[in-house]
Structures are given as C-alpha cells and as structure tokens.
Amino acid sequence: MEKEMSMKMTESEHVMFEIPCSRPVTDKISSQAMEWVNCLTGKTTTKSYEREGRMEKVPPLLLKSEKGRRNSECYEPAVVSLGPYHHNQPALAQAEEYKLITLEEYSSSTGETIDTLYNMVFEVVHDARKCYIDGSTDDYSDHEFNQMMLRDACFILLYIERMPCGHTNVFLNNEYLGAIGFANIKRDLLLLENQIPFVVLDVLLTLKFPKDKGEMVLNKFFNYLNYGEVMMRKDKKVLEYKRPLHLLELYRSYFISLPTKDKALHEKFNYVKRNRAFASVTELKARWIFLRCTSDESTSDMEFNSYCCYGEFMLARRAVCPYTKAIYLNMIAYEMCPHTPNDLRISTYIRVMKSLILQRADVKELLRNNILLHSLGSDEEVVKMYDEFEVPAVNYYMFNQLRLGIEKLNESKYKTWVAELITDYFGSPWKALGSLVATAILVSSFVQTYCALKPRD
Template sequence: METSPSESDDVSIEIPSKQPANGNNGVVEEWDCCLKGKEITERHERHRRIGKVPPLLIKGEKGRRNQDYYEPAVISLGPYHHNRPDLAQAEKYKLITLEEFSYNSKKKIDYLYNKVFEVVHDARKCYIDGSTDDYNDEEFNRMMLRDACFVLFFIECLSLSNKKMLLHNEYLGALGFANVVRDIFLLENQIPFVVVKVLLDLRFEDKGEEILNGFFNYLNYGEVIPREEKVLEEDEHPLHLLELYRSYFISLSSSFGLSSRVPSRWRRWTKKTDAAEDYDYVKRNRSFASVMELKAKGIFVKCSYDESTNEDIKFHSRCCYGELELVRRAVSSNSKAIYLNMIAYEICSHNPNDFRVSTYIRVMKSLIVHPDDVKELRYSGILIHSLGRDEEVVKMYDEIEVPAVNLYMFNQLRRGIEKHCKNKYKTWAAELITVYFSSPWKTVALLVASAILFTSFLQTYFTIRPLPDDSNENIVKLLRLCARYKPPSSPA
C-alpha cells in the first residue's frame, strides 16, 4: 500500500555532484554565438533529430492556408509519410530508380544494401523516438536505400541534364515531376544525410560536390552552372539535405554587410542605440520601405555578382545616394514550399542557428509590396521568376509567415537604411537625380529651362541697372589689346 508524504515529512532531491551549478550556460552561449554570427568553439552536446513541423506554425489563418506546403504531394521519403495510399504510385517508381542507380554506379543492389546497412543504426537515431518502431532493421534499411537512390538519381539527372530525366514524366507524369523538387525539401520528408553520403561516394566518388553544386545552383539561379561555392565543408556534418541547402542558400553576417568604413562617433552612437533597443522588440523588428520607396529616397538596388564573399546582402551609404546589394535568386512554383520548410527547420527546438533564411525572407517581404517592386528587381537582375505575373510574386511573399528573425542582422540593415533616409542632403540630392536626371530628355529639358531662366534674370537685371555709357568703349579697347597681344619669343 502506497502512502503519500505528510506535511511534516522532509522531501529532498538529490543532485549529482558532477552537475555544474548552472548546466544551461553552455546552451545559452551557443545560441548567443549563433545569433551574433560568431564562431562556436565548443558545441553543446545534443542529439539532433529530423523533426516535424511545429504545431504552432500551422495555426492561425496563414498557417492553415499553408498547411499543404508541409506535406508531400507525389513521393514520401523517410518514415513520417511512408505507406500513404495517395503516394503509392511513387513507391513502384522507386524500384526503377534503384535499378538505374545500381546500373549507373556499376554496383549490385545487394552491395548497395549492405553499405547502407552499415549506417542504418545511425540513420534510425536521426528520427523522433517511436517513429521507426514499426520497421525492423531490414525494412528500415530497404526504405532508406530506395528513398536515397531516388533522390540521388533525380539530382543526377537534373544536374547533368541527363535524358533519363524523361523517366520521371513516364512514371509520375509532368505534374508529378514538377512537384518532386518541393517534396525533396520538405522538413518531414528528409533522409539522414549519412545515408545519402554513403551512396553519393559510391556513385560519384570525388565528383559528389560538383553534382550537388549543380543541383543547388539550379534552385538558386535557375541554371545548372558550376560555381565557386563549397557545398560540403570538411568540418560540417549536415543532418539532412534541407539543412545542407539552407546553409548554401544564403550567407549573412551579423553586421549584415554594412560598410566597414564607419566613423568611431557613429559606432559609439550605434552601441547606445543597440542598448536602448535591445529589449524593445517592436522597434528592432519593424520593417523598412519597399524597393520603389527606397528608390525615391535615393537608395538603389543592385545585383551582387561577387559570389566569393560571405555576405549576400550589403548596404552602402554613398555621398549622394545609397546602394542595397542583393544576391540573385530564382523564384519558381516550388520556392514557397522550400522557403516555408526552411523556416520551419529554423524554428524547431534543439537546433541552434542564425535564422538566416527567415531574416532573408523578412527582408524580401519588406522590399516587395507592389508589382512595381518586383519589376524593379527584375530589371536589376536580382529576381528571376517563372510565376507568370509580378503580382504572383507579391502574393507569394505576402503569404509566407516569418515568426522569428535574427534581430542582430535585421536591425543593422534597417538602421543603416533609416539613417540614410533621415539625411536631408542625401534625400534632396536623390530627388534631384530621380526626378530631373532619370532620362536624357528630362536632363535636356532641365538645362534648357535653366538657360532660359538665367538669360531672363540677366535681362531683368540689366534693365534695372543698365551699364554706363563709356562701358562699351572700354570693352572695345580691351578687345583690341587682346588682338594685338603677341607672346614673347623664346630665347634661342
């Protein structure tokens, strides 16, 4: 018989002697370093897992409207959506891609199965507890092999422009093929990268970096062209493909690319402003003007073609104008789903990161509020989209919910833009340039009007105050002296 303790009983809780006084200090320091863009020397030990979409993200009006963007439409990858009846057609196609992968890699299926089986226990640990209990090691390993071979076969065909890409149309249809990319980058549709890496090395050996580079470039720029960016860093171990693409998608610094030539007086004032706004979330998180509004204030958008830098967004305040450099990005019908799932990944718990994608999307939401903003970004070479109308791009960014951003990054950019806009000299000079020098005809009209105004002023002035009578004689004498003047001959 169990008895409950009385009020007089002493209750004690034993704390292990090896436990530090405050074991959360390491966690706090790691998060603080991530948010401030500093290098993490010692990571807090945690077991990262392939999570599911946070329930709070699909609540509210926008969340419910975007719920379909977190669920696969054509193919399931991993255990979370496995054996769904509406995705059964793709399961048959996985067997075909497995055979194609085996044929192209010149490895038998049994050999591929055994190589994946070597990491099957590590792969099982990557998922939430209980999500893989329905599968024994053999079933789970078979699922990992088929799913990973499908993903790599699709990436290979797209990156190398392989004609076998037509197999997707044959077995999935054109509409199904169009949705494969979005399904590969769903948060709940991820395969542990440890499995992908094993098959990637077996198939491509030392060319796996180039294959992933071409695939990611297709997503970023709409073209399969090898670039200088590294995809797989030696000291990085991504959990899955979505995490790897997120690190490749955008690079932001804690200073957000503000010009390094900042006066010491401005730096001291910035520190005071930062301290005053540290606990004012509304001030730090407020938006700034759109593209066309910034243009009216003398801030022009510019495409950043220097892809070797680590900062893909930069703001420079020049003498009479400002420049907001943005990296070139392609927007397609799959972009919304990919953006939403990268944001969902960033706000998952136990996952220290710098919210770089959330911050980038928030910047774009501030810049794009009207079709004219999209038009200006297209003309500047910053935005390439295949959504048909510019209104669709505005609608896409408006429907994306960004629950959290990196205030260290976003606030630096916003403050730099606001400081430039508050400078009346720069805004007046910008107004002069944008209104009167925006085209050659306006420039000619301004010069003609200025000449007419100047001659009218001279005419009025000399009408009121005419020249003396002997002034003409003095001018004639001066002209005659100038005509008779001869320079002295140089000595021989």
C-alpha cells in the same frame, strides 16, 4: 505601473539588454545560453556544443494562424514520400514503383549489386533510425527500414545528379510520374517532414563519387535551385563544416552565405530594436537607395553600403518558381524547430524580401537589376507569394544592421536633400529634360533682362 510604461514606449525606442559574459561555460545549459548571446551579437553559432540530430516535424504553432492554415499543404509531399513520416500514403503509391526503377539505375551506375548497396546502408541504419522522432519508426523492422532508406536515397541521388544536367533518362522518366508529377519532385525533396538522414546519402554518394566530385554534384543541384540555371556561380564547400543532418539543412547552408563580415563580429551590440519593416524597393529608390546584385565573389547575401549622397542595398540573385514557396516555408519551419541552428538566416532573408516587395513595381525593379528571376505567371504572383509568408522570428542583429544603415542614411539632412533634388528633378529622362529646359529658359530670361537693363556705352 508596468502597463503605463509599456503604453508610453514607442517603436523608435531601444529595448536594452545587459548580458554578463564573464561566467565560464561549465555545462550544456550555460553553453546554450552563450550561444544565444552570440546569436544576438552576430557571432558564429552552433559550435559550442554538439546538437542533437533529430528529424523534426513542422511545429504545430506554425499551422494555427490563418496564413499557416492556408499554407499547410506546402508541408506535405505531392508526389513522393521520403522517410517514414508520410510513408505508405495511397496518393504517393505511384512513386514507390518508380523508386524500384531508380534503385536499379543507381546500382547499375555504381557497378555494384543491389545487395552490396543494401549492406552498405545497413551499416548505418541504426544511426539513421535514431534520427527520427521516438516512436515514428517502431512499425518497421530493421530490414524494412533499411529497404526504405536505400530506395529513398537512390531516388534522391539519381535525381540530384541528373536533373541539372538535363540527362536524357530524367525526361524519359516523365512517363512514370507524368510531367507535372516529375516537376514537383524538386519541391518534395526539400520538405521538412520528407527528409532522410544525410549519413545514408553520404554512404551511397561516396560509393559512386570521390568526395570532391560528390560535392560538385550537390553544388550543381543547389545552384540550379538557387539561380535557375546550370552554370556554376561559385564553388562552395557544401560539406566544409560538418556532416549535415539532412538535405534540407545542407541546402539551407548553401542558400545563405555562412561567412559574416568581420566588422559585424566585433561591433558592440547590446540592444534589440523592435521588428520594424524596411521600406519597399520603390520607396528606397525614391530616397536614393538603390538595390544591386552581389558579385559572384561576395560572401554575404544581404549587405548595405552608404556612400556620399546615396546608398546601395546589395542582395544575392535568386530564382523564384512554382515550388519556391514550399521550399522557403519548410526552411522557415526548420529554423523554428528545437535543436536547429538558431541564427534564423533564412527567416531574416525572407522577412527582408517581404518588406521590399509590396507591389508590381518593386518586382520589376528587382528584375531590372538582375536580383530576382521568376517563372511565375505574372509579377503580381511574386508579390502574392511573399505576402503569404509568415515569419514568426528573425535574427534581430542581422535585421537591424541592415535597417539601421538605411535609417542612418535617411537621417543625414545633406544626403536627404540631394536625394530629393535628384528624384524630383532627374528621376526620369522626361523630368531631367524638363528641368534642363526650364533651366535654359531661366538663364535665357536672365541674360535678356540683364542685357536690356545694362546701359550701352
């Protein structure tokens, strides 16, 4: 009977959830359950209890599918290992020598000795060691582990500070890793298994900069990754909520716009629709739904607005480059791990973009509207990159709020007819000119016929 019922269910049907919320939260389990409910309804998550800080590895299930196997190298460092998970790999030995140089440079830039830096990191080394999976740091004494953390942290902070500003020393350092090796550091810094606890970075960052200046350094680097430029788009308080676990978590918070529209928080929501895809960019345009770039003041990365006879799908501007695929995959992997924020904001964004970008014309439309910037070889490479992403789960509330807005616009007969009329007859300058010429001929013929038939006085 159950099998028969499931076979009759169509994609358009709703799966109903009735979730009682009257029971008070008295323990950690109920707190986690309430957070899941809040996630479904679009409310703020991760505030009801303190999460366990663990430096997770890529979930094995992500690597079992065909796409997962093809993408497996995107989770492994290409140039530099950070933390214990990939430490002492022979292929990454050259970067270990380079870390000694960056250690001396960072020490010199702070005006403190290396011993002072070592002692400051040693004060938090116990907390840092606890962040890693049990057994992964057993082979390192406190002294060895502290040295690893110090060298890795100085390497990261020096790169973050100098890269967006085009610092002369950054480009001179190409001689140590080579141009192609140095270009891959941005990628390696944001791999899930290549992280060090932020508590270590924070100690050294605070030593060199006051808090506001330190946040500005992080802002510039994240802005460089997001928009492909040094110019600041908007000041964001990257450390506003709580100390992040690691750099990848902090970048994820920067990538998404954490504030959500108030109307979404209070809207009644007791169903989850199946994970159906959006139409592509060109299909949406044919329905008179246009993609627009969000303003610098916007607090939302994705938003749909419906007007009289058309709609606007607002998207934040992003830059795509050769290392974008690896960074996106690692942010997805981070969201799939236990004890991580379960709002799935990055996964949802990438799932939406996968639906929007199906062909070269879709990429060109995004480029034309200044939503997408890319430095890949061709527009087809962008299509291929998004096709290679595998997104196991999304935030259904966010995903369906966008999709339902589009569907509601399409269900309006008046708006659909207007959109079809404009698309068919005014979709391009040539169509518009042809329509005007045809209209002029029709009017002229009518006038001539009327004049011929009208009796003269």
